[in-house]
Amino acid sequence: MLKVQNVYKSYSKAGSLFRKDQIQVLSGISFEIEEGECVGLIGESGSGKSTLSRLIMDLEKPDKGLITLEDESIQVWKKKNQGQISVVFQDYTSSVNPRFTVEQVITEPMMIRGKQEHIKTKATQLLDRVNLSSQFLNRYPHELSGGQLQRVCIARAISTKPRFVILDEAISSLDVSIQAQILDLLKELKTDLNLTYLFIAHDLQAVASLCDKVLFLYKGKIEERLPITELARTENEYAKKLLSSVIAFEA
Numbered sequence: 404m405l406k407v408q409n410v411y412k413s414y415s416k417a418g419s420l421f422r423k424d425q426i427q428v429l430s431g432i433s434f435e436i437e438e439g440e441c442v443g444l445i446g447e448s449g450s451g452k453s454t455l456s457r458l459i460m461d462l463e464k465p466d467k468g469l470i471t472l473e474d475e476s477i478q479v480w481k482k483k484n485q486g487q488i489s490v491v492f493q494d495y496t497s498s499v500n501p502r503f504t505v506e507q508v509i510t511e512p513m514m515i516r517g518k519q520e521h522i523k524t525k526a527t528q529l530l531d532r533v534n535l536s537s538q539f540l541n542r543y544p545h546e547l548s549g550g551q552l553q554r555v556c557i558a559r560a561i562s563t564k565p566r567f568v569i570l571d572e573a574i575s576s577l578d579v580s581i582q583a584q585i586l587d588l589l590k591e592l593k594t595d596l597n598l599t600y601l602f603i604a605h606d607l608q609a610v611a612s613l614c615d616k617v618l619f620l621y622k623g624k625i626e627e628r629l630p631i632t633e634l635a636r637t638e639n640e641y642a643k644k645l646l647s648s649v650i651a652f653e654a
């Protein structure tokens with residue numbers, strides 16, 4: 404479904420106009436995600452995970468390389484398949500308008516697309532999908548817990564009936580017990596709505612519980628790719644560190 408082919412991206416260092424002062428963030432990234440798959444992307448802080456998600460969302464352009472969905476450029480695909488790609492970010496607080504009610508937050512993408520009929524019913528159904536009652540419709544973001552607000556963000560992300568969803572550290576800011584609940588919700592939605600996920604994280608356990616495959620991003624390259632069942636044989640140093648901390652924690 405998604406093909407990322409030989410993608411490069413660099414940024415200028417703050418305040419510099421010189422080419423030599425560029426930071427090379429992605430250096431020839433290639434991978435594919437099949438329809439219905441969940442692929443985990445793991446990498447240390449600053450390794451370029453969010454940059455890659457912005458390129459896939461077409462919020463920024465790669466310097467070189469190609470990103471396609473169903474063999475069409477991401478721009479063309481997005482035009483033809485409006486609303487069918489969406490993203491859930493880590494920072495649920497700043498990703499919603501604090502002056503909007505929950506109903507407004509959830510229905511904003513539908514309103515933008517001019518789908519205004521039965522909007523309250525649709526909002527109630529979406530809340531129900533993420534296991535929140537209709538009592539939340541008139542509440543404001545600051546009246547919700549982190550887990551509740553992230554559920555609202557997930558409801559908004561699925562409001563346009565997407566087929567491909569990027570989860571960009573979507574559970575990273577939540578308490579561990581809440582993370583498990585949100586992971587269960589994401590699994591349920593993936594099955595019920597036939598979703599394809601790119602799950603960006605630095606929590607190997609979460610990736611192992613949700614994903615079919617994992618990619619390790621290191622110094623701008625995909626250093627290793629493994630089916631989740633073969634995670635234990637990773638050669639990636641960062642992954643080994645993460646694995647040993649999980650094993651130490653469980654022992």
Ligand SMILES: Nc1ncnc2c1ncn2[C@@H]1O[C@H](COP(=O)(O)OP(=O)(O)OP(=O)(O)O)[C@@H](O)[C@H]1O
Binds near residue numbers: 415417426454
């Ligand atoms: N707009 C920008 N201008 C300049 N540098 C940028 C820009 N966006 C990202 N960078 C730099 O690119 C590198 C990768 O950033 P990115 O946010 O993609 O990493 P990340 O792997 O998502 O990190 P984290 O896990 O901490 O969110 C960092 O060094 C960052 O400072």
